[in-house]
Amino acid sequence: MPVLSQRSQAFQPQPMFEILAAAQDLEAQGHPVLHLEIGDTKGFTNPHIVSTLQELSQNPSLGYIASGGMPEIRGAFARQYTQEKGVTFGADNVVVAPANALISEYLGVACDPGDAVLLPDPGFPTYFLAARYNGLRIVTYPLDPETGWNPDPAQVERLIAQEPGIRAMIVNSPSNPLGTVMDPERLDALLDIAERNGLHCLFDETYKNLVFAGDLEPLPHRPSTTYLYSLSKDAAAPGLRVGCAVSQDTGLIAKLVDYSSLFFSCGPGLMQQVAATYLSRPDALAFAHEIRTETSSRVALVEKILGDVDGLSYIRPSATFFVFLNISCTGLDSRAFAYELLRERHVCVCPGDSFGQQGEGHVRVTLTGDRQELEEGVRRLADFVRARS
Incomplete structure (x- = not known):
């Protein structure tokens, strides 16, 4: 062979x-x-997902759709993030694809082979797998159980100073696998460090709606931050394979759309119809x-x-x-x-x-x-x- x-x-x-x-x-x-x-x-x-799927399957969208996602679902995510972050996002600030795929796409767009990426340790396995797939060097910033699995922002600053090849950083809160929410001051410090050092920053907040002890504190939006989210968890719908990346950098979003077009042409229209209809409900959350x-x-x-x-x-x-x-x-x-x-x-x-x-x-x-x-x-x-x- x-x-x-x-x-x-x-x-x-x-x-x-x-x-x-x-x-x-x-x-x-x-x-x-x-x-x-x-x-x-x-x-x-989720009875709302099930009933919507049953209803739309009577007249489903089975043809090709836009590589970046249907306008309805891109618009729904844009409205959600405009409300949450206090800045205006439009459909061209959103790409819709499985969140797991978007991690690899993002690193492929933000970095060149041989560049380094900062990843949390412990962190979601796809971060490490996607970095290796894209030919990146992995630099980890440890999360410390002695501080409730929080990072040390000063240590992150030192890592960036010691490794000039770092081009991007991934931040995750609430955390998979830890089940913890990062201290808001430390989280804000990490996002600020990325902004000041000119790094691409992917903020994975897939579990943002699943905090059951305390509340998430709103943080200032930073232009270098790209947000990652998925309906797989808080809508209990991993089979839809509907996630999104949201960024003010429309050039970055356009390249993520190109990436999706190359690898799988487009997402399944029926699943995105279901997601858009679900998100249009006033009680979606x-x-x-x-x-x-x-x-x-x-x-x-x-x-x-x-x-x-x-x-x-x-x-x-x-x-x-x-x-x-x-x-x-x-x-x-x-x-x-x-x-x-x-x-x-x-x-x-x-x-x-x-x-x-x-x-x-x-x-x-x-x-x-x-x-x-x-x-x-x-x-x-x-x-x-x-x-x-």
Whole structure:
């Protein structure tokens, strides 16, 4: 067979799908598995999305649409961000595509191969995978559990001074995998650092509507910041594959549109019709409130089960639907813990090293599946830890 390119070696799957495949192999052998690894929202059914999909499927849009997204959905996101950020955004400030794809597209547009990008550690795996795919050097800024998983802005300044090749930075709050909200002063400082140093800054706020403890403080908008958002989480609709990037830099948005045109021509029109119709509802964000309420209850359930497990620790999440557990008391690294838990207890969680070096010694538990399965899965995890501590 012909030899594959060297560049193809940079193509790596998201690590949560690797352990999911191992779980599915077990299931194929007749062993039911409790899934706590993927940030899917199958435990939350959005009736408005379902009814809109049913209605529009009677006369669906199945033809090609604009590469940047239907005007209706671009306009809906522009109005949302105009209201939130206090500056005017139009449809030409928005590109619509799966948020996961937009991360790679953004780095490909903002940076040249050989440039460096600043990424949070722990951070969402696609940040690292997309940087490698685009031939970028990765410089990480650590998030410190001693400060509630917050960054040190002064350290970020030093990293930029030490590495003149840094062209872009990704900031994420609320955090996947940590479930925490960055301290507003530190978040504001990071966005300001990017602006002052002439860096492209992608602010991933996918979980902005899923803060269940406290409120997000509004921050000043900065022209260098591009916002990333998705309907996958707070609308419980990952199957729509509708996300957006929003920026005042219309040249950057135009290039992201070109990128989408090259790789997949355009998004599915029916899914964007559903999303635009959903966002036009005056109560579009009401379902996010239901998710927040239920997630807060599930966090309390997890706390109750894990409360008497010696050595197991975590910072209580205030957003998203993840708990990032410190399992170092077991003496296992994160990958060994996850795969042994899967083999022995048939519970699937995501290894913490999937999210960067700072994630070693941790696993991410997702709270979005069936509530009874979550309870049983966390009980099995607790027993597994007790047996090794």
